Amino acid sequence: MNEQLTKEDVLQMVEEMNVRFIRLQFTDIFGVLKNVAITPAELEKALDGELMFDGSSIHGFVRIEESDMYLRPDPSTFAIFPWRPMDGAVARLICDVYNPDGTPFAGCPRGVLKRVLAEAEAMGYTMYAGPEAEFFLFHTDGQKPTLVTHDQAGYFDLSPVDLGEDARRDMVLSLEAMGFEVEASHHEVAPGQHEIDFKYDNALATADKIATFKFVVRTIAQRHGLHATFMPKPVAGINGSGMHTHQSLFKEGQNAFYDPDDPLQLSKVAYYYIGGLMHHARALAAITNPTVNSYKRLVPGFEAPVYIAWSPRNRSPLIRVPAKRGASTRIELRNPDPSCNPYLALAVMLKAGLDGIKKQIQPPAPTERNIYEMTPAERRDLGIGSLPGDLKDALAELSRDEVIREALGDHIYQHFVEAKEKEWEQYRIQVHQWEIDHYLTLF
Numbered sequence: 001m002n003e004q005l006t007k008e009d010v011l012q013m014v015e016e017m018n019v020r021f022i023r024l025q026f027t028d029i030f031g032v033l034k035n036v037a038i039t040p041a042e043l044e045k046a047l048d049g050e051l052m053f054d055g056s057s058i059h060g061f062v063r064i065e066e067s068d069m070y071l072r073p074d075p076s077t078f079a080i081f082p083w084r085p086m087d088g089a090v091a092r093l094i095c096d097v098y099n100p101d102g103t104p105f106a107g108c109p110r111g112v113l114k115r116v117l118a119e120a121e122a123m124g125y126t127m128y129a130g131p132e133a134e135f136f137l138f139h140t141d142g143q144k145p146t147l148v149t150h151d152q153a154g155y156f157d158l159s160p161v162d163l164g165e166d167a168r169r170d171m172v173l174s175l176e177a178m179g180f181e182v183e184a185s186h187h188e189v190a191p192g193q194h195e196i197d198f199k200y201d202n203a204l205a206t207a208d209k210i211a212t213f214k215f216v217v218r219t220i221a222q223r224h225g226l227h228a229t230f231m232p233k234p235v236a237g238i239n240g241s242g243m244h245t246h247q248s249l250f251k252e253g254q255n256a257f258y259d260p261d262d263p264l265q266l267s268k269v270a271y272y273y274i275g276g277l278m279h280h281a282r283a284l285a286a287i288t289n290p291t292v293n294s295y296k297r298l299v300p301g302f303e304a305p306v307y308i309a310w311s312p313r314n315r316s317p318l319i320r321v322p323a324k325r326g327a328s329t330r331i332e333l334r335n336p337d338p339s340c341n342p343y344l345a346l347a348v349m350l351k352a353g354l355d356g357i358k359k360q361i362q363p364p365a366p367t368e369r370n371i372y373e374m375t376p377a378e379r380r381d382l383g384i385g386s387l388p389g390d391l392k393d394a395l396a397e398l399s400r401d402e403v404i405r406e407a408l409g410d411h412i413y414q415h416f417v418e419a420k421e422k423e424w425e426q427y428r429i430q431v432h433q434w435e436i437d438h439y440l441t442l443f
Helices: 007-016 040-047 110-123 166-177 203-225 268-279 281-289 342-359 374-382 389-400 402-428 431-441
Strands: 019-027 033-038 053-054 068-071 089-098 125-141 145-149 182-187 193-200 226-229 241-251 329-332
Touching: 007 019, 007 040, 019 040, 019 203, 019 389, 033 040, 033 053, 033 203, 040 053, 040 068, 053 193, 089 110, 089 203, 110 125, 110 203, 110 342, 110 402, 125 203, 125 342, 145 193, 145 226, 166 182, 166 193, 182 431, 193 203, 203 226, 241 268, 241 342, 268 281, 268 342, 281 342, 281 389, 281 402, 342 402, 389 402, 402 431
Parallel strands: 019 089
Antiparallel strands: 019 033, 053 068, 068 089, 125 145, 125 193, 125 226, 125 241, 182 193, 241 329
16 A cells, blocks of 8 residues: 555556456445456546445445445555456555545545544644454355364464464465565464454554455455454354554654653653543444454453553553553554454544543553452452443443544444344344253253
């Protein structure tokens, strides 16, 4: 992804590289990647924002009687798919969605993030973010994915124990060919679980990269006969997949979170940002942990954060401050999972942090003890709250938080909550295997 690319650059590269198809990509409100394939003959028209599509077919967009929408590709996101033949190559562009009258569409998640970034810019800040997205690789039965893992490896294990190493290597090579700067890739704690970390970037580029990353990982896994899933907790009793999100603000080219004179070398802006995240944490969860399954991961005992606290060292709280300082000063929010829409997740995290700065919300003292080992009374005495226990509670918290609702805008808030309430109701009325195992012969 190259911010310097222009419309003319894209047209020239398409011709020089013999690109035959261009996929125009965008996400629905849940972060599911959508695309429309066009030929080079249609590309200039698309780059001028003149390509129309039917928005009524996309979940959470518009009703059928107001279906005409326009895609506006961002030239900086042009990339070739390296796993496709270079002779007759396939490329992609990530798009913003616009209304027929030329105004940004309120239901475009990328547009939501751009709006909150503009709010930060008006305050003098630029947000940078770096995710740690985990995923599982499972065997398929030829057609459908299974829960059979390809290995019994553990954290940082090497082959021959880690049988997914070849697939992970090809994922890294494909990501690098598409402009990613991959910093690390390794086996995670659980069998079949992996992590690939790429370098932080400005928040919009990072959200684009997360959407691309998930697409690339699933595509390459499929080519190795495996199924990659970003489902937060596919297997009970082992660690789930998180997406710890490192974030910082820069002002006039300097890290606004760094203050060499503070005992922890953190600025007031950093403390207020932490305070904002903690203040809005329960409402944020509806967006950063947006599925019924997300809350199966957020339980004590599997390294996932449950309690709303922060620390410069301790890994049990919600927020950790990594040790590096200077330009690398950042905070790490540990509850997001990779099922979230990256555009909405980064937007609400930033909105919460900015609210903390505006209102000068002081966080409580850092927590140095292992919170999982505290009694409920100890946590209560220290004022340590917890994240919502399920999606229903998270949606209720979101409904009460005007700041986070404002970040989403009325259109996305209403469509998101409506869909998620249906998801919860469908889950609630199911009879699960656990109930059969425990009650069928007992009563």
